[in-house]
Amino acid sequence: MEKKQVSIIVNGERKEAEIEPRMLLAHFLREVVGLTGTHIGCDTTNCGACTVILNGRAVKSCTVLAVQANNTKILTIEGLSRGQNKLHPVQKAFVDKQGFQCGYCTSGMILTSYWLLKNRKNVSEEEIRAAISGNLCRCTGYDSIVESIKEAQEMMKEEGDALEHEQEITVRSKR
């Protein structure tokens, strides 16, 4: 089994490593890059705790090989906030509306919500529920999560153009 060189932009920083081809993106992020905000829940493509944004689309990082993500841009929960004490509107809405309890599903939920709100305007409750159907939560019963996403949509609307022009991936440092 030949190792492979990968180069992946994670939250704006280029990460290069030589890895076994069978390494999953979730493990690459947690163990090679050291970002443990991406959780592994079911490890069977059902729960969405491992959700990250790959080239603008929310995917389950436990079911993507790190080599498949070579030359892509990844956004994890660590890259979403705009610096210390400046939460992204989706994060703030989850806090304000109590969109989580134990927090295990939360990074995945927030990233799926972010992907939804970035890509669709004026989403209905039905669309919200459909969008998070690949993300399981064992605590909240989902209602507070749906309320959080509605709130986030309002907050993002208010921010208007500022958000539209923002880069998908926040560059925090260059190498």
Added chain:
Amino acid sequence: MIPPPFDYFAPTDIQEALDLLNKYGEEAKILAGGQSLMPLLKARITTIPYLISLSEIRGLSYIDERKGALHIGAMTLDCDIELSGIIKKRFPILADAAGQLADPLVRNMGTIGGNISHADPSNDLPAVMNAIGATMIAKGRKGSREINASDFFIDTFTTALDHGEILTEIRLPFWGNSSGGSYVKFKKGTWNFSVAAVAVQLELDGKKVIRSGIATTSVGPRTLKMEKAEKFIIGKELTEDTIKQAAEMVARDSQPASDSYGSEEYKREILRRITTDAIKNAHKRAGGE
């Protein structure tokens, strides 16, 4: 869970991919989005020593309106099929199925080519291919060939693709102006795969059906083309009674097995109901009523 070790190749052109497939023979497999393959590898249900990814090959992802048919690249994502304006307009039956396949995160990674080549009897797109009468373009080292959907799905996890071939394109022939289709999927709880699902595509001349395609998902070793029901409705008006008889044929000609989803008889009853709904919806979309 970590997959067993394998060598990984990401060729940048299709010829190179075909050469690798041929070099490693039975030990090699194509990787598209991995949304079917990775779970199998992680659970160690299968071992594949050589994985050949199509993701670095340009030009395999497109939805092109050509003369007489819609051409779809094999690597087109399920989410792009779901949201494509032209597919919603010309083949709402396919948008129906893609929008109900798995969940949005899986659809963001999975491809139409992977869904069709995998040939799991519970995969949703094969039945739609059968109902529309799609043509698959298979590329081998010696060139390309066309395979009709009705000849493509052979058995569980088995298609007409030779080992050294890659599915590169799916062609959906346009039906007439007064045509429409519908895919109705019956699921239990939050489980994604269906207990049963039915794809119905119809074309009308006035009130009469002049062409039809009907196929099932999850109720046999592969998607089943319901030829008897297809023929039965041709030349007829879709009255309640005709629809009821066609739905009965689908329920009888399918091959459901009793399992944790339900008994055989339960599944036949589901089929009666969803076939009725699918025919009515296809009829409406074809401009009938």
